[in-house]
Amino acid sequence: MLESQLSLILSTRLLALVSLEKIKHAVVGPLPGVTQDISGYKIANHPSIYVLDTPGVLVPSIPDIETGLKLALTGAIKDSVVGELRLAQYLLAVLNTRKSPMHWDRLLKQHTSDSKNASGGKIENVLKDSIPKRRNRLNMSNVLYIQDLAKEVQKTLYITFSEFEGNLEEEADLESLIHRQFTALRKTFRIPPNESDEAYTKVSKKLLVLFRVGQLGQFILDDLPDAHKLVS
Secondary structure, three states: OHHHHHHHHHHHHHHHHHHHOOOOOOOOOOOOOOOOOOEEEEEEEOOEEEEEEOOOOOOOOOOOHHHHHHHHHOOOOOHHHHOHHHHHHHHHHHHHHOOHHHHHHHHHHHHHHHHHHHHOOOOOOHHHHHOOOOOOOOOOOOHHHHHHHHHHHHHHHHHHHHOOOOOOOOHHHHHHHHHHHHHHHHHHOOOOHHHHHHHHHHHHHHHHHHHHOOOOOOOOOOOOOOHHHHHO
16 A cells, blocks of 8 residues: 555656656658757656657759759759749740640630630730639639649740740740740739849749649650560
8 A cells, every 4th residue: 555655756756857848849841851969758767768850851962063053943942042933934944845835725725716606706915804803802722723733834925935036045045935924924824024123033932833833734754765676
């Protein structure tokens, strides 16, 4: 009887001491690179058990700039390391050199057909008409809105690409095309003209989000070997 009482008293005191201990928590975040050091955390007293929190995602070994851009584009590296604007420019360069916008022409043709039927054959501005009327307050988490916005972006890139008359292999021509696409996307994303200083950054962030959630399509950033050469 006495032993059980002593055991109960000791257990109560131990619980009181444990409750007074300052509990350490590991810092977490939605982006990689939050944990930068090795830290120890005690998770049990009897027996004493510790766990180590180590960096799970480290900046990988990057052999060249393009590899780094590919990793950053997928979100494996913080956007701030490279910059949203540069990442968006690289994304547009990849899409343009692969002529990806030309694969979206069916969207524009379908919308053109729908617009003709709705307006009796008269179309003033396909791109302008393609933008749905604003609701009271759009929520970016709204799936339908994001899908509509992605279609608008695809149509914008298709139009600017189809009007391009330069040489994609010429760096100056490609930069000119990307600049025009940024200007057109600013209107698509409805970024006011008075925000010209931050307009490109806002366009970049929105474009990267659509790409990363797969709304612009599924892409392989690496150059794959020619299948015909592998067979031969």
